[in-house]
Amino acid sequence: MTDDTPPTADAVTCTGLTYAFGGSKAVDGLDLTVTSGEVFGLLGPNGAGKTTAIRCVTTLLPVPAGMVKVFGHDVAAGRMAVRRMLGYVPQQLSADANLTGRENVALFARVFDVPRKERAPRVAEALEAVGLAEAADRMAGTYSGGMIRRLELAQALVSSPRLLILDEPTIGLDPIARTGVWEQIMAVRAASGMTVLVTTHYMDEADQYCDRVALMHQGRVRAVGTPRQLTDDLRARRGDGSSPTLEDVFRDVAGSGLDEGGDFRDVRRTRRTASRVG
Numbered sequence: 230m231t232d233d234t235p236p237t238a239d240a241v242t243c244t245g246l247t248y249a250f251g252g253s254k255a256v257d258g259l260d261l262t263v264t265s266g267e268v269f270g271l272l273g274p275n276g277a278g279k280t281t282a283i284r285c286v287t288t289l290l291p292v293p294a295g296m297v298k299v300f301g302h303d304v305a306a307g308r309m310a311v312r313r314m315l316g317y318v319p320q321q322l323s324a325d326a327n328l329t330g331r332e333n334v335a336l337f338a339r340v341f342d343v344p345r346k347e348r349a350p351r352v353a354e355a356l357e358a359v360g361l362a363e364a365a366d367r368m369a370g371t372y373s374g375g376m377i378r379r380l381e382l383a384q385a386l387v388s389s390p391r392l393l394i395l396d397e398p399t400i401g402l403d404p405i406a407r408t409g410v411w412e413q414i415m416a417v418r419a420a421s422g423m424t425v426l427v428t429t430h431y432m433d434e435a436d437q438y439c440d441r442v443a444l445m446h447q448g449r450v451r452a453v454g455t456p457r458q459l460t461d462d463l464r465a466r467r468g469d470g471s472s473p474t475l476e477d478v479f480r481d482v483a484g485s486g487l488d489e490g491g492d493f494r495d496v497r498r499t500r501r502t503a504s505r506v507g
């Protein structure tokens with residue numbers, strides 16, 4: 230990977246990012262900074278605009294208004310340079326049920342231009358990193374939902390990205406599988422120092438694993454900080470000795486608008502992983 234990044238560059242900077250589908254603004258003047266090396270959570274209920282914002286960062290959607298930079302590179306001007314720095318695990322299934330785990334990861338190694346000689350060891354390393362070494366030669370169609378998610382993580386890791394972007398990585402998984410996915414993410418991050426940008430509507434996961442979070446609602450960021458800062462601030466504002474959660478902070482900053490945009494507990498969409506792969 231070539232690296233002409235300014236040493237002080239943040240991993241992601243969005244300034245006034247706006248994206249509309251027809252007349253409806255999915256992202257509406259988003260300002261966001263993800264610092265290099267942190268695990269950053271973009272939180273919000275379904276429809277908040279998280280996926281749309283992420284797609285602009287990954288160059289999958291254009292940036293019609295505002296600016297997005299990844300490690301100092303403008304995504305509009307340097308799409309390929311940006312793509313080479315990214316690993317992306319989308320919400321939609323990205324593994325092929327009819328290939329083995331190893332073949333799936335090898336496919337991504339080819340697509341992401343991992344040099345031919347390095348491919349086999351890098352594929353093995355990525356599978357090992359997500360705890361799939363033993364299952365590597367089984368068809369992905371036999372994997373559990375949690376294993377599929379870890380396979381997708383290996384696919385994103387095989388190109389050794391500086392920035393790993395995960396869109397709702399644990400949606401539809403049971404609590405044990407969710408913990409397993411997070412443990413792999415945190416282990417990989419500890420080993421590589423890569424920056425992780427994750428979207429989720431599971432506040433408890435963000436509270437536990439993210440260094441900082443941004444609370445997004447109706448296309449805008451309503452609050453940013455460490456989970457502790459945000460809950461401490463609300464406690465101070467309330468002044469009633471209560472111990473607010475991150476979800477309470479979200480309700481506070483989103484106000485009554487939250488009822489129009491859906492709640493965190495009301496939608497537990499199954500990611501269709503198991504049914505589509507199995």
Ligand SMILES: Nc1ncnc2c1ncn2[C@@H]1O[C@H](COP(=O)(O)OP(=O)(O)OP(=O)(O)O)[C@@H](O)[C@H]1O
Nearest residue numbers: 250254255273274275276277278279280281282397
């Ligand atoms: N392809 C599309 N065409 C039209 N509207 C869209 C499209 N994709 C998203 N939207 C709308 O944009 C808004 C933001 O959606 P987005 O998927 O970015 O939100 P999100 O926070 O990621 O939620 P989710 O977790 O449900 O994906 C929603 O109102 C959604 O209906």
